[in-house]
Amino acid sequence: MMISQFFVLSQRGDNIVFRDYRAEVPKGSTETFFRKVKFWKEDGNAEAPPIFNVDGVNYFHVKVVGLYFVATTRVNVSPSLVLELLQRIARVIKDYLGVLNEDSFRKNFVLVYELLDEVIDFGYVQTTSTEVLKSYIFNEPIVVAPARLQPIDPAAIFTQGNKRMPGTAVTKSVVANDPGGRRREEIFVDIIEKISVTFSSSGYILTSEIDGTIQMKSYLSGNPEIRLALNEDLNIGRGGRSVYDYRSSSGSGVILDDCNFHESVRLDSFDSDRTLSLVPPDGEFPVMNYRMTQEFKPPFHVNTLIEEAGRLKAEVIIKIRAEFPSDIIANTITVQMPLPNYTSRASFELEPGAAGQRTDFKESSKMLEWNLKKASIVGGGEHTLRAKLTFSQEFHGNITKEAGPVSMTFTIPMYNVSKLQVKYLQIAKKSSSYNPYRWVRYVTQANSYVARI
């Protein structure tokens, strides 16, 4: 159950942090790891799996904002424990430093080592709770300028969209004070939903899934208790029904396939009135994770047509339609489509008056790319792209088999497809004048959003 070493490497393989807990792995493990990850060819897979064994040493890694977080061990440990630990270490360090990048690491290496000594002892995880750690950590973070920060978490997406969102607030350290020396009393609750949809070539939905998280970050002093009320018609478990028989979404409320909760959450009244109570620890943490395969209305409809036009030419038409209300605006949207690999040229035609749109044909990867800037996609809107393709050779057989599928990435702030809601957020505190800022924010993001052609 223990690890031997923990280290963080930059994208170039530089040692940023290195801590050996058990002196049982030979020197050079960082180089061995980096070489293996960079030149992973064993199975022809370009991307190394998160766990591998070299010369009797097991290497685990996760990538966070382009940095490798790595652990080594010689024993038969629980791999999910180690990988989860690596993610948590990244989160704890981010809680302390405010932002996570090479620069903030280097500026705070003493603090990072202090943290690592409390998080792991002799290779055993002790705690990854920012709250608990606060009692043992004495170094103060040196916060790097948020201007050049690279956000780690989905919460950062709020910074792009909406002026109302104090997006930078979530990138401040949980221990550092604001310049004024006073901490602002505030709490963030983010409902983040990543959706995966696969449309068949005829446009109907093959699979759809929502992976949701209620993420919390509290800057409240005195750790007051919080009550979070969710939809009253929330149901958990599909009662043994398989994914095949979708229940019609008529009025049966929000049905989650499965969910789990942070350890601080008490579920005493969850069964009766769907409220969660908790004393939020410091730092960012998921209050609840949930998964849903209940049918929902996909935010975008994609229509693709590819037609031959002579022996060496074809035309592609991609049409996207926003299926959400008109007061909602989607953020930067990218549509991608692999073209047949004998495509030599593609010329694009946007609809008249189209603004904030960009098209590109990536010659090397034969990829069509269509970017739509924010604000250009308002709920209910529809956009079309026409592309004329020129081939370097005659295509054989079925052209639709050699192009596609069309995939989309997007972010839609203040919108969630599951209809799961935080009805209210109650902060228990005696004083009537105490009224901290409460931010409840929704966002929907594409995970794997694919239309086959």
Added chain:
Amino acid sequence: MSGHDSKYFSTTKKGEIPELKEELNSQYKDKRKDAVKKVIAAMTVGKDVSSLFTDVVNCMQTENLELKKLVYLYLINYAKSQPDLAILAVNTFVKDSQDPNPLIRALAVRTMGCIRVDKITEYLCDPLQKCLKDDDPYVRKTAAICVAKLFDINAELVEDRGFLEALKDLISDNNPMVVANAVAALAEIQENSTSPIFEINSTTLTKLLTALNECTEWGQVFILDALSRYKAADPREAENIVERVTPRLQHANCAVVLSAVKMILQQMELITSTDVIRNLCKKMAPPLVTLLSAEPEIQYVALRNINLIVQKRPTILAHEIKVFFCKYNDPIYVKMEKLEIMIKLASDRNIDQVLLEFKEYATEVDVDFVRKAVRAIGRCAIKLERAAERCISVLLELIKIKVNYVVQEAIIVIKDIFRRYPNTYESIIATLCESLDTLDEPEAKASMIWIIGEYAERIDNADELLESFLENFPEEPAQVQLQLLTATVKLFLKKPTEGPQQMIQVVLNNATVETDNPDLRDRAYIYWRLLSTDPEAAKDVVLAEKPVITDDSNQLDPSLLDELLANISTLSSVYHKPPEAFVTRLKTTVQKTEDEDYVEGSETGYPETSGNPVDGAASPAATTGYAPKPAAPVPDLLGDLMGSDNAAIVPVDEPTTPSGRPLPVVLPASKGQGLQISAQLTRQDGQVFYTMLLENNSQSLLDGFMIQFNKNSFGLAAVGPLQVPPLQPGASARTMLPMVLSQNMSAGPTSSVLQVAVKNNQQPVWYFEDKIVLHALFSEDGRMERGTFLETWRSLPDSNEVQKEFPGIIITSVESTLDLLAASNMFFIAKRKNGNQDVLYLSAKVPRGIPFLIELTAMVGQPGLKCAVKTPTPEIAPLFFEAVEILFKA
């Protein structure tokens, strides 16, 4: 604090060390703290700042915790290299361990435990004893882990000072964090000890199950894993345990969920009620699926585990196949695993959906993924008879897209489909033949040729098709040549006309005269003789009905599967290999005898990786069994490269013999085109075996394994054929091949060389050299009466006595030595003292009943072993000395 830490990284122009030294001795606290930070910064980038040891230690006495921690960090790094100076720190450590501030007490104990210097360790015991009973839980939990640290340095001390008892008491501590650490420490100590230290009984079970509810997430994992070793007494207890553990499935931490799953699966084995089982399966499905919503890295672990779980309990996820459909943005390592599970879950009910997915994947960009998707279609066809036709039509559709590697992959799987459903789908052969010219991969070519030969009578122009391949016969890879040979013979037997007759002449000529591949030549000669003596018999042989192949998607051997399932949520379940195949953490206790009086001396604990080169070289071999050495008389460069003369390099996979020792690698994967063979002669129940582990690290299936031993000094030969199942890429198989002696004796001087040839259907023949380990040949009836021993000794001339000294071998106790030797059929006759040396006499019997008399002289605990043997066949003495070396280093 002023400025940024990164400024400490900036180097000064000249004399960095003296400058730091000056700053460390500054009268200003802040300056000193800054200086220590600079030292640590230099340390982390790999600069040697050990010369500042005294100056840094001088900063240790401070109230400032921040500074104290930095000094401690420095000490952990450098105390080892400055053991004499480390003593300077002892006083402060001891003082700190009594500090009123619990953080300082804990810090002192934690740090002392990390310093592996005897002088520090000596002073650790008293503070540790106090800290284990400290009022503050933070101190107690730190002390609990410190016991494991001490055990690692000096196990004896832990037992003598009663730390184990104190640790066991902590299981009942009222603080769950302390309990979790005590459990973790005990589990580690148990792992490295043969005596029962931490056994879970029903009392500890209850305690731990209660603690489980209050523990931190990580503590829950420690506890669940410790409990997973517990075997419930009866179904009712199993049900009770499961009931207590099931709520953990709702945890947000994936490690907790998987550990809970492991525990439940284990207890399910005992539960008899089908209702309970069904209910549990239902409860486990959603959390398992939820793991696939985690980060891709965690998904990978979950998928590898699910792969095992569905093999054992297919019902759990039978209805969830959709969640295993690949997402567009899944990393390739996740996609590949999802495909495997989709095949396993494919059924008549969902096959249409599954095929639709596979078809889509087969047109994606990543070549490996595409190939795997095509293979998956084939595997479904073989698995589901009723869906075979649909699978084939999808394959044909794919062939029509004419993407070269898709076509080739499709042909390979279609060959398998033909073997599974003979005489059913020949109608598609015409379509396949259209792609003949584009085939350029050996496996695809060989498959196509096989199809042509097999159905030669139904293909009008089979002779022309084969002829087109024959032109390049000499240039083709062995795999293709073999198929061409057989296919031509089949063609000739089916259509004995002039054309095929000429072809067969050409092929046989090519395959007998023009080739130096013994397989091809041998097969050609057999055909030739068959055809020339009795063509009808040839028909019976060559055109005989072949056994129908079966679905191999559940390819794990049931016993291995059970072992892996017991290891759910460990690395073992990710690699799909038993732990002993890859865990190389050096253990000394494996060979430890049960003897109560056995003193665990300095050798307990792990050899330092940074030890001096000589020790370093010997110790891993001494602990993990002997590692591959270059085969004896013929120096083998590759063997040398692979060998473990370097302590740091331990083979990736160390397969083990039944006795727990890893098998030496005899054919490294680098040499065997991905096939790795580890093997050794072993003896079990009076029978000599060639114990082998074959690992297929290549990209393709390997089957048809055969083995041949060259003539050797003992006439060792295999009793029967090599029984190795077809190996999928990534799979491995272990086998014990029974051997006989005196079958094919070689002339010439006695030698330990054993030359082996292993072949399979896909690769060239591999030749490698192994070493005959003499002690595997000592027979069980080698015990001699004392009288007979003396008589035999005297009757043999002095010229039959051979001696050798082993300065590197240490006998730790007479008894354990005798046990060790007895295990290899060397029997104790007598013992005498010669000064402070012990002299042992033993007898053994080598093949053909030749007696072998042994005299060992050594001083217990001192290096140096003298070994004298007397035997009618002194020429085998060198082999015996090799055996001694192996046994004592093991």
